[in-house]
Amino acid sequence: MAVPDFGDHTPYIWAAFGLTFLVLLILTIASVLRAHAAKSRLDQVREAVEDARARKGDASA
């Protein structure tokens, strides 16, 4: 499946499609990274809350 030749317009088409996919790729990667960071942060905090509760439980026991 050869890359089609668009004559004079080829660089423009490459530029347009390439730019778009690049932007979308960056957006997706950034979003996924952010989501991942949020999830692990939340898990971290939840763990800390659990620990604190457990410690309080021990203390009052």
Added chain:
Amino acid sequence: MLSRLANPHRFMRTSSWLMPTLGIVGLLMIASGTYWALWQAPAEKYQGDSARIMFIHVPAAWLSMGGYIAMAAAGFTWLVWRHALADVAARAIAPLGAAFTAICLATGSIWGKPTWGTWWEWDGRMTSVLFLFLLYVGYIALRSAMDSRESAAKASAILALVGTVNIPVIRFSVDWWNTLHQPASVIREGGPSMEWDFLGPLLWNAVGFSLLFGFLVLLAMRADVRERQAEALRLKLVTG
């Protein structure tokens, strides 16, 4: 407001399967749509091959406007019903809508040079889309400048609503003014004037990009919800 997000269970549950579905289907549609656009669709009669850029440019344009409307609607929902998820949605949409507007402007410019000989004209359509981009930027700037989540939500909702006047201007600019940009050929009275050879890949790509947009919005919303939950929990931890 943080506490109201403490248990957005239904949203998180639904989006946990909806989001990846949108992402995967969207990606597949974009991939196949690109193949259709570049390898299968014919060159346009007058413009030649550069018209293939339309298959990205138009969906990006639709999403930039649709995104703004959704953002304004979310703001309105938040103002009236104070539904916390509405603000989460608005916040998530803003940078994505801005990105798609930028893609619309850039691809339009790249399309314009070989086809009409110019990178840019200050005609009604291009000027108003540029302003749409500025509106997005202003919205994001205002949000980050406000001190609290609450005031950021209110202020940006007001701004988004006031800026909605620009949308009909964009839509009808090609009718009201004599523009370099061509008149509406898809969403118009009497139905689309485009042939299927072009309408097909266009609509296919439009749906694909929209699904991807939805995927990214949900991803951002989920991240935001988790960030807020973590913040609320951390506060509780610190204040004991």
Added chain:
Amino acid sequence: MSLLTAAGALYLRTVRETWAGGTGMLLPLTYIVGGAALIPLVAGDAIGGVAELFRRAGALSAAPEGISNSDLLGLIAPGLLWFLIALASLVTLERIFQSDLEDGALDDYRLGPLPMEIVAFIKVIAVWSLVALPALVMLPLPGLFLGLSPLDSLMSLPAFLLGSLAFFFWGGVGAALSASVRRSGLLIAVIVLPFYAPAVIFGAGAVAPLASGSGLDTTALMFLAAATLMSAAIGPVAAAQALKLSAEG
């Protein structure tokens, strides 16, 4: 106190505040006139040079070959005046609303007899009458610096009158929105820039035929009037919402 008296009192108080804050009329007038005077001093050759740059890049389709610098200045002059007035609106309005927030005046307005929308409307008009109106009255002077004949300046008055009002109404929205932000600086400009556009486009369109000796473009003037009316209707409402928001803190 009747509503009208309350409105009048608010107008006078705002005018007094703006006057005091800017050492009277001196500052706004100096800004507009001085700014206009500065431009030809630096721009004479600079504008020509920039225009040449654009011509070479092939991007500027408007400037015809063989145009002299002073002709170019004449073409750009009305635009520059719009720009100066727009800047003046942004800076002065921001100060007014910010000081209102800081000294608690906003809370007084919320409890007062006048609806917040009217308060916003009057404040904007008050600042406008002290900042823009004198500049408009003196328009022939900065116009002269920029190569406009006094007759041209006078004929463009309706356009500048309407346009400046639109600027100030939209500027009020931006200023109200950023009143609760410290050192908002460029924030207002970024927010309201899109809204200034119709007034600028139609205003510029209205005065454009003056350069070639014909009268104002009345169609553009009508559209400008419409844009201004819309700003007068939407602006104070949005500003009131934003002011209430910043008062709640």
